[in-house]
Amino acid sequence: MTWLFFRLILRPLWADKARTTTTLLSIALGVAVIFAMDLAGEAAAGSFKSSMETVSGQDDIEILATGGLPVDLLAQLSQLPYPLKFSPRIEDYALLANKRTVPLIGVDIFANALELESSGEPTQPVKPTERGVFTTASVGRKGETIWLQINDQPLSYKILGIIDSGQVSGDLVLMDVEDAEAVTNRRNRVDRILVSLPAAEKVNVDTWVDTLAKHVPAGASVRPIGARKEENRKMLAAFRWNLRVLSYIALMVGAFLIYNTISVSVVRRRAEIGIVRAVGATRQLMTFAFLAEALFFGVAGGGLGLVIGRILAEGAVKLVGLTVQALYVSSTAAPVEFDLAAAALSLGSGIAVSLLAALAPALEAGQIPPTEAMARGRIDTQLQQATPRHLVYAGVLLAIGAALCQLPPIVGKPFGGYLATLALIAAASLSSASLIQFGARHIASWGGVQSLLAGRSLAGALRRSSVLVAALATAIAMMTSVGIMVGSFRETMLTWIDRQIRADFYLRPAGDAAMDRHPTIAEEVATKIEALPGVVAVDRFRAYSIRYNGLPVTLAAGDVRAQMRYGRTSLKSGDMQDAIKSMLAGEAVIISEPFSEKHRVKVGDPITIPLGTGKPTFRIAGIFLDYSSENGYIILDHSIIKRYLPADEPSNLAIYTKPDVDRAALRTQIERSYAPRRIVVFENNSLRNEAIRIFDQTFAVTYALEAVAIFVAVMGVAGAMLALIIDRRREIGLIRFLGAAKQQVRGIILFEAAFIGLFSQILGVLSGSLLSLVLIFVINKQSFGWTIEFHAPVLALLSALAFVFVATVIAGLYPAKIATTLNPIEVLHEE
C-alpha cells in the first residue's frame, strides 16, 4: 500500500507541482479562514470576561438591577447571618486622551487593595486622599496625571498604581467606588453587589443564589459570576454561527477543486491503474489509494491552513470586534490564542471535505477494468455530453430548496435556509455542464476561430470544465447573494434612517458608540439648549442595557409627546395613536422588530421588565422597525421610567428647530451651552453618514470572507487550466502545425479563461440572486429578525463581477504562456 501510494499518488503529485500547489493552497485557505474566524470570534466573545469580570477576584455571585441597586441594600445584606462577603461595584466607561474607550470600574479599594498589587510594584492599601485611579500599564505610568472623560465630563486623575497585567486582559481604569458613584451620577446606587463565598461553600453557588434571591428586591437578579459571559455568548451565538457558516464558503469552493484534482489524477492514470489492477490490486485498494491522495491534500493543506489561519486571525479579530462593538456590546478584543478544539474542528473539516469531494472519482478509479484502462491509456479528451438528466436533478433540487425555505428555525437556527443554500448551489453545479455545452455551441462560434476552439475545448472536457465553472460560480453566487443582501440591508436602513432622523441636531457624549454603553449628558445642558432661541423642542432619550430572558436588550425612554409632534416613528404593527396614549398612561411599551422576533412576542402580549427594584408589567402596544441593534429595544415614555429609576439624565438629545433658523449660528450656541463638557453634535445628514460608516464597517468581515472564496476559486481556475493545457498539449501542438501563430494559441487559452469566467458569472449571478432571497427572507429573518426590502446594488455588483471576470482572465495568462512555449514537435510525437 505504501509503495502504491508513493508510486501512483505522491510521485505524480510531485511531478505536477502547479496543480498540487493550487489544490493544497485552496484547502489551506479554506481551513485557514474557518480557523481564523473561529479564533477571532472566540477572542471577541472571550474578551467580555477580560474587561469587566477579571476584577471579580474571588467573588462567586453577583446581584444586579436595571438602573442600579440602592447602596442601602449592601448594608442590609451585610447584616444577614450568612458567612458571606459583599462588595459594591460600579461599571462604566471612560474615554482616554487618545480617544480609546476603556472600562471604568469602581470597587471598594480597601477590600480589593491586596488583589491589585502589581508584581514588583505594590500599591499601598490605603484610601487615596486625592482623586486617583489605578490603571493597567498601557494607560499610563504610576504618578502620572491622566485625562479621562466620564459621561460628558473631562476630568483629570493621578495614577496611584498599576494593576498587575496578570489579573486582567485588556485595559482598565479602576477607582474607589465612592468616587465612581459621584462621577457617574449613580446617586446612592451601585451597579452590582458582588458576593464572595467561604472556601467550603464555593461548591454550593446555586444554593446561595436561591438563598440571596429571597433577600433582594423584585427587580434585582442574583446569578453566578460567570453568567454574564454565558449571556454574551448566547447573544453572539447567531452572529458567530452565521459568520462560521460564511467562513465555510472558501472550503466549499476548495471541495470542487479537490474533486477536479482527484478526477484528473484518475483519468491521467487509467493506464497505471489498469496495470496495477492487472497484477492483482483490488478495486478497494484503488479506491483507497485515491482517497489517500485526498487525505494527503486534507492533512497537508489543513496543516498549512492552521498556520495561515493563526496569522489571519490577528486581522480577523479586529474586523469581528468592530462588528461586535457596533451591533452588540463593548468589547476589546482579547489576545488571539491557539485553540486546540478550534484547530481540530478546522483541520477535521478540511480533511472531511477533501475525502467527500474525492469519493466519487476514487470510486470510479476502483471501477476501472484493467483491460479498458490499458487499452485506452490516454488523456481526458474523450467527448463528454451534458445530459438533460442533470437539468432535471437541478430542477428537483430547486424545488427541494424552495420547500426547505418554508421550515421554521430549529433551536433558533435557520437550518432550512442553510440546506436550501446547499440545494441551490448543488442545482447550479449540476447545470454547469449544460450551460457550457450551450455556450460553446451558441456563443463561442461568434468570436472567431480562437473563441470557437476555446469553446469546443471546454465543451469537450466537460467533466473538468463543469467543475471549474461550478467552483467559480459558487464563489460568485455567494458574492452576489451576500452583496444583494448587504445592499438591500443598507438601502432599507437608509430609508429607515431618512424616515427616523427628523430632528435637526443630535447630541451624545464624545467617544466611540457601542450598543451597551450609554454615557449621559447633564440635564442642565438639555435645559440650556431648550432655552435657546430657534429651538422648538428637545427630545431626551435615555438608554439602559438590561437583561431580558437572559439576553441583553436596550431599554430606552423617550419623550413620546415630542415624538408625536415632531418625529415620524411609524409602527410595523400596532396602532400609533393607541401606543402613544397607553405609553403616556404608563400601561404600554413599544418594542423593536428584532426584539419581537428574538423573544417571540407580539402586539398585545404582556411584558415584564426589571426596572430598578421593581418588576412592572406592560402591554406591548406596537412593534417598530429598527436596524440599529440586533439585541432589540423596549421603549417607554420617560415620565414612566422616572417612577422606577431615579437617574434622569439623558443619553442622547434630539433638537428640533424652527424652519428659518440660522443652523450654523445655532450650532455654535449649542456648543457654547455645553462647554467644557465633552459632547458631540451631529447634524441630520452627518448622523446619517455616521450610520452608514458603522454599517459598512460592520460588514467588512463579510467582504473579506467573500474575497478569500473568490481568490481560492480564481487560483483554482489557474491551476486547473494549467493541468488542462498539459493534458491537451497534443492538440495545441497540432494547431501550431496547422498554422496557428503563438498569439492565436495564447488567445485560445485566454478565451477559455474568459468563457470559464463568463459561464461562471451567468450561473453565479442567477443562483446568487435566488440565494439572496434565501439570505434576506429566511436566514436573516430567522437569525436576526430584521425585515429587509429587496434592493439589488446593481453598480456595486457589476463592478465586483467585472473585477472577478478580469481576475479569471488574468488567471489564464500563465497557462497561456505555458501553452505558447510548448514544442509542437515534441508534444505531437510523444504519444
Add this chain to the structure above:
Amino acid sequence: MDRVAILQIDQVTKQYQAQGQQVRALDGVSLTLDPGQFVALVGRSGCGKSTLLNLAGAMDFPTSGEVRIDTQITSNLDDAQLTALRRNKVGFIFQNFQLLPTLSVVENVELPLLLAGSPDARKSATESLAWVELSGYEHRMPHQLSGGQMQRVAIARALVHRPRLLLADEPIGNLDTTTGNLILDLLRRATSDFGTAILMATHSQDSTRVTDQTIVMRDGRIQ
C-alpha cells in the same frame, strides 16, 4: 516555364542533446522537391525521416545547412514569418490522423483557413471534403468515422489551403492495406490535380509504387 523547386534541403545536419550526449539525427542531407513531385522517404524507425519532415515543414531548424521552402530560407525567418509560411505553403498529414475530437469534420477541415483568417473557409472546406469523396460527412464528429475516413479528412484539411508542399508522416501506418492504397492514390491525385509536391515518410516499400522517387535513409543519411 522554369520549375522553381518548392523544397530545397542543402547539406543539412541536425544534432540533438539527449541524456547529456550529442545525437546526430541528420548528417549532410540534401534533396530537392519540384512542384507536383511525390517523394517517399523510406527507412527504419529513428533513421531521421520525421526529423527531416519537421525541418521541411519549418517546424524545426537545421544545426547546419539550409532549408528553403519556395526559395525562403527557414532559418532566416522570424516566428510570424514562419507561421505565415506554414499557413500558405505547407500542409501536414500524420500517422494517427490528428483530428481535433471536439470539432466536426468540416470544422477540422476549415481550421487552417480560419487560423489564417481566410474568407469563405466553410465553402473551401466543403469543396475539399468533396474532393476526398466525403460529401455528406461534414457534420459528423471524428469519433464517428473509420480510420480511412479520418485520414481522408486529414488530407482534406492538409490540402484545403492548396499548399505547394505536403508533408506526410507515415500516413498509412495505422491503416489496413486496402485503405492504405486508397489513401496513397488520393495523395497521388493531389500532385496531379493541384501540383502539390509531397514528401512522405513511410516504413512501407509498397508505398513506393505511387511515388516518383524513393529516398532510402539510414542513420541520418541518404543512401
